[in-house]
């Protein structure tokens with residue numbers, strides 16, 4: 001007999017591949033309806049950027065089609081991103097579900113490029129996304145997001161000034177670049193850092209966010225400490241290049257986050273290989289190969305993905321048109337999108353495991 005119960009029954013063995021639990025038991029199947037041989041239901045994923053979305057939908061359709069009398073299976077896909085666990089000694093931000101730091105052991109490895117494109121890719125998938133550019137040395141997220149000339153609006157709230165983030169390509173942004181004088185030497189910016197990070201976290205009109213991405217200054221300094229001690233973080237991502245020296249720096253970064261109780265979600269290897277614009281099928285391992293994979297294995301954290309060195313990626317950053325928007329079919333855009341999905345999946349798994 002074809003009814004809602006029999007549909008749920010055949011769907012019960014279908015598992016979420018990341019959580020390894022039944023979709024039905026996870027309450028991810030809702031609104032089952034049947035009309036003339038057409039079964040429809042809503043599949044509620046744990047992130048709009050689910051890397052296995054198509055795979056799960058196909059699994060569901062295949063299962064339901066085994067029921068006699070089913071001619072068509074219509075699946076509406078939505079998502080409810082879980083809220084990371086709060087910690088007794090760290091204050092979360094109201095409305096913000098998950099805070100993810102993008103970090104690197106040293107400068108110039110492409111941390112901001114990864115942070116900006118991951119934020120945009122999550123927004124493209126349908127998530128509500130904010131980005132804090134906390135890099136005092138090179139606050140370049142505004143340029144990369146096409147917001148170089150943006151002004152942050154400040155309004156008076158009961159507890160002081162409230163920042164109104166700038167917005168472009170689906171991402172809300174606050175940046176050190178909006179607040180500091182670019183001609184001011186870095187040595188004078190340093191002492192302001194803690195205060196500004198706290199203001200970015202607690203005195204910004206973020207609204208509801210699934211993900212708040214933080215582009216950290218390079219290294220293992222005060223900003224990392226301030227952030228980790230202030231808010232509960234869903235995790236940190238470490239960006240590296242394949243060279244050994246960059247990897248040594250990453251190891252330091254990894255240890256620091258682990259000591260502060262921040263889970264390291266994985267490593268992103270940037271500038272993994274070069275794709276010449278005139279020969280898109282060729283690739284050159286300029287900085288050696290497999291460095292990120294080896295480091296991830298050695299450090300016991302996942303490799304979230306490898307981003308090739310491509311000229312349009314740099315040009316997009318300079319022009320304020322992230323590659324994920326400007327050339328979504330390029331190898332680097334696809335890699336960055338897949339990395340965003342990996343991050344989202346790991347954050348959801350961790351949030352649900354600790355719930």
Ligand SMILES: Nc1ncnc2c1ncn2[C@@H]1O[C@H](COP(=O)(O)OP(=O)(O)OP(=O)(O)O)[C@@H](O)[C@H]1O
Pocket residue numbers: 104106107108109110111112113114135137138140218270271307308309310311313314315317318332
């Ligand atoms: N995979 C890539 N292919 C081509 N250019 C890249 C790639 N990754 C980064 N770049 C370029 O390299 C430069 C440095 O990148 P980015 O600013 O993202 O690095 P960073 O680690 O954030 O640096 P900083 O330490 O200054 O904050 C930028 O001009 C960027 O466009």
